[in-house]
Each structure stands twice: as structure tokens, then as C-alpha cells.
Amino acid sequence: MTGIDVVRVELGARAYDVRIGAGLIARAGAEIAPLLQRPKVWIVTESRVAGLHLEALTAGLAASGIASEALILPPGETTKSWVHLQEVVEWLLGQKVERKDMVVAFGGGVIGDLVGFAAAILRRGVRFVQIPTSLLAQVDSSVGGKTGINSPHGKNLVGAFHQPSLVLADIGVLGTLSQRDFLAGYGEVVKYGGLGSLDFFEWLEANGPALAAGDAALRQQAVRRSVQMKADIVARDETEAGDRALLNLGHTFGHALEAATGYGDTLLHGEGVAIGCALAFETSARLGLMSQEEPSRFRAHLAAMGMKRDLADIRSELPNAAGLLGLMAQDKKVDGGRIRFILARGIGEAFMAEEVDLDVVRGVLTDALSAR
Numbered sequence: 421m422t423g424i425d426v427v428r429v430e431l432g433a434r435a436y437d438v439r440i441g442a443g444l445i446a447r448a449g450a451e452i453a454p455l456l457q458r459p460k461v462w463i464v465t466e467s468r469v470a471g472l473h474l475e476a477l478t479a480g481l482a483a484s485g486i487a488s489e490a491l492i493l494p495p496g497e498t499t500k501s502w503v504h505l506q507e508v509v510e511w512l513l514g515q516k517v518e519r520k521d522m523v524v525a526f527g528g529g530v531i532g533d534l535v536g537f538a539a540a541i542l543r544r545g546v547r548f549v550q551i552p553t554s555l556l557a558q559v560d561s562s563v564g565g566k567t568g569i570n571s572p573h574g575k576n577l578v579g580a581f582h583q584p585s586l587v588l589a590d591i592g593v594l595g596t597l598s599q600r601d602f603l604a605g606y607g608e609v610v611k612y613g614g615l616g617s618l619d620f621f622e623w624l625e626a627n628g629p630a631l632a633a634g635d636a637a638l639r640q641q642a643v644r645r646s647v648q649m650k651a652d653i654v655a656r657d658e659t660e661a662g663d664r665a666l667l668n669l670g671h672t673f674g675h676a677l678e679a680a681t682g683y684g685d686t687l688l689h690g691e692g693v694a695i696g697c698a699l700a701f702e703t704s705a706r707l708g709l710m711s712q713e714e715p716s717r718f719r720a721h722l723a724a725m726g727m728k729r730d731l732a733d734i735r736s737e738l739p740n741a742a743g744l745l746g747l748m749a750q751d752k753k754v755d756g757g758r759i760r761f762i763l764a765r766g767i768g769e770a771f772m773a774e775e776v777d778l779d780v781v782r783g784v785l786t787d788a789l790s791a792r
């Protein structure tokens with residue numbers, strides 16, 4: 421086993437470790453045992469992840485004398501729903517899970533968000549461990565305590581802040597992700613470079629292709645640096661009263677594109693974020709905040725990674741610029757009717773823009789649409 425990196429999320433009484441490295445699932449029992457009141461955990465996962473990795477997890481727990489029960493849900497975004505929330509909560513109640521017990525969320529962001537929310541409301545809050553299995557979940561959704569489900573009114577509209585007690589990011593499981601899911605997660609990795617660290621972005625320019633090809637040491641470094649950046653921001657602003665909004669770089673555009681394409685296979689969340697970052701940089705350049713070379717450089721890196729980088733890469737009908745702006749105005753981050761944009765003064769220098777001239781945004785979208 422290579423070395424394990426530990427990032428501490430400093431949240432006072434709710435502080436916790438994110439442990440990152442290969443082989444963590446095999447030693448999950450030893451990692452989790454110190455947190456348990458009795459030697460049993462309840463795992464909630466989905467069938468794709470269960471088929472590939474559940475046996476390894478139960479064996480890893482059993483190796484430390486920890487018994488487990490598992491609930492296996494269907495994979496996919498539609499699982500983040502009222503129906504499955506009820507199923508998880510009722511299953512845990514039926515299993516007589518108590519407040520001091522430990523629930524384990526084992527899967528990508530869908531499982532992490534759903535199970536975290538179930539843990540938040542079960543008996544007014546039970547503890548849970550995140551074992552994220554997708555790159556997106558390892559670098560983003562498993563850290564920071566945002567949990568929730570989708571409503572027919574929109575994505576992530578029902579939820580709670582509920583921090584996990586521990587996060588185990590086993591780099592080894594990333595090996596079974598499809599290339600497309602891996603690169604979608606990479607969209608969030610490159611976002612961290614874009615929002616807060618030119619140095620990290622340059623490191624990704626140099627190492628991204630090798631990392632995508634499977635280099636485990638580089639993957640671990642990328643996850644560690646991403647998690648460290650998220651942990652630092654969350655520690656400063658747990659509930660998004662300020663700085664945490666920077667993590668939404670690319671998301672205002674991305675969410676509109678996800679909504680326009682039906683939140684499905686046409687455009688994955690991380691793909692929307694990557695294109696959204698490129699559009700946010702383009703908008704910043706048009707506003708004179710950065711040189712035109714910077715959005716071009718950002719897009720060139722996405723191209724080198726074989727990722728979608730522009731509206732032209734989305735293979736479905738899209739609304740016109742006014743339609744996309746309308747979708748942005750429905751985002752849950754709209755504040756008093758104003759769309760909140762994260763812009764940047766350069767790659768790695770994002771900030772929350774107070775007033776953005778929507779004509780400039782409309783122009784960026786119109787040009788991007790006409791290039792299709």
C-alpha cells in the first residue's frame with residue numbers, strides 16, 4: 421500500500437479526516453472501528469458499485485470484526501429522490517439503527533448526497549461515513565456536508581448540511597470508472613485550479629493526461645490537492661454565507677446546460693462544470709478582467725484531456741441565449757432575483773461578482789451557440 425494522505429476538515433466539534441490512498445476499502449474496518457459504539461455498520465450503496473466493490477468492503481470490515489448489512493439501490497441520478505430517501509430511512513429504522521450507530525454511504529455523489537441526507541434526518545441525525553467511489557465524489561461531493569435529493573422542481577432543492585464523521589477515498593476504486601465518468605469528475609478537479617490555484621492548474625496541464633491514463637500516484641496527488649482546497653474553503657465558510665460560493669465556479673452556466681439537456685446522459689454534471697468554467701472565463705475576459713489568452717488556455721487543457729469544452733461539443737438541441745439565461749435565473753443560488761456569477765481575474769483567481777452586465781453574458785452565449 422502506498423502512503424495515505426490525510427486532510428483534516430477543521431470544523432470544531434464537527435471536524436473530521438478525509439483519508440486518501442489506495443487500499444483504504446480493504447482496511448475500512450481498522451479505519452472505522454475507533455468511531456463505533458458497537459461492531460456493526462449499515463451500508464447503503466447502488467448496484468453498479470456493489471457488483472464491483474461491495475465484497476471487498478464487507479471483507480475489509482469483517483477483518484476488524486465489524487458486521488455489516490447492505491441496502492443496494494439502483495444506480496443513477498434518479499435515485500436521489502423522495503422515493504429512495506424514504507426507502508433508505510425506513511430500511512435504517514427497520515434495522516433499528518440508533519443515533520450513535522454508523523451508516524456508510526458507499527458510491528458516487530448520488531449515494532453520498534442521498535445517504536447523507538437520510539442520516540441527517542434519521543432520529544434527528546445519525547453519524548455517517550462517506551466512502552466515495554467516483555472521482556467527482558472523492559474530490560467534491562463527499563467533503564463539506566452538503567446532502568440532499570432532487571425534487572420535480574429541480575436538482576438538489578431539498579437537503580441539509582450534515583457533515584460526515586470520516587471520509588475514506590480509496591484511489592484504487594477509480595480504476596473501474598468508465599473513462600467518461602472519470603473525466604466528468606476531472607471537470608471538478610480542474611475547477612479547483614481555475615478558482616484558486618494557477619500552480620495547481622499548471623500541474624494539471626503537465627500531469628492531467630498521465631493521471632487520466634491511470635497513474636495512481638498522480639491521481640492521489642490530484643485528489644489530495646482538490647480536497648485540501650475544498651476543506652480550506654469549507655472550514656472558512658461551512659454554510660456558504662460567503663467564500664464557499666467560489667466552489668460554484670462554472671456551475672451557474674453548467675446547471676443551465678444540465679437543465680437544458682434534461683440532467684441525463686447527454687451532459688454529465690462534471691462535463692457541464694468544465695464547459696461552465698470555460699464560459700465563466702470567457703465572460704471574465706470580455707469584461708476586461710483577464711486577457712483573452714486565459715479562456716483559450718483553459719479550453720486548450722480540456723481539449724488535451726479529450727473533454728467537452730464548448731457548447732459545440734453538446735450533441736443535442738439547446739435553447740437560445742435568452743432561454744439559457746432564463747434557466748440560470750432558476751438556479752437555487754439566485755439571490756433576490758439576481759443571478760450570482762463567479763468570475764475570475766485570471767486562472768486561479770476567482771471571485772464572487774456582485775453586478776454582472778447580462779448583455780455581456782448574452783453575448784458570450786450567443787457567440788458560443790453560433791459556433792455550433
Ligand SMILES: NC(=O)c1ccc[n+]([C@@H]2O[C@H](COP(=O)([O-])OP(=O)(O)OC[C@H]3O[C@@H](n4cnc5c(N)ncnc54)[C@H](O)[C@@H]3O)[C@@H](O)[C@H]2O)c1
Pocket residue numbers: 466468469472495496497500527528529530531533553554555556557560561562563564565566567576593594595596597598601604689
Ligand atoms: N454534495 C455536494 O457537495 C456535491 C458536489 C458535487 C456534486 N454533487 C452531486 O453528485 C452527483 C454526481 O456524482 P457522481 O458523478 O459521482 O454520480 P454517480 O453517483 O451517479 O456516479 C457516476 C457513475 O459512476 C458509477 N460509479 C461510481 N463509482 C464507480 C466505480 N468505482 N466504478 C465504476 N463505476 C462507478 C455510478 O454507478 C454512476 O453510473 C450529482 O447528484 C451532484 O448533484 C454533490
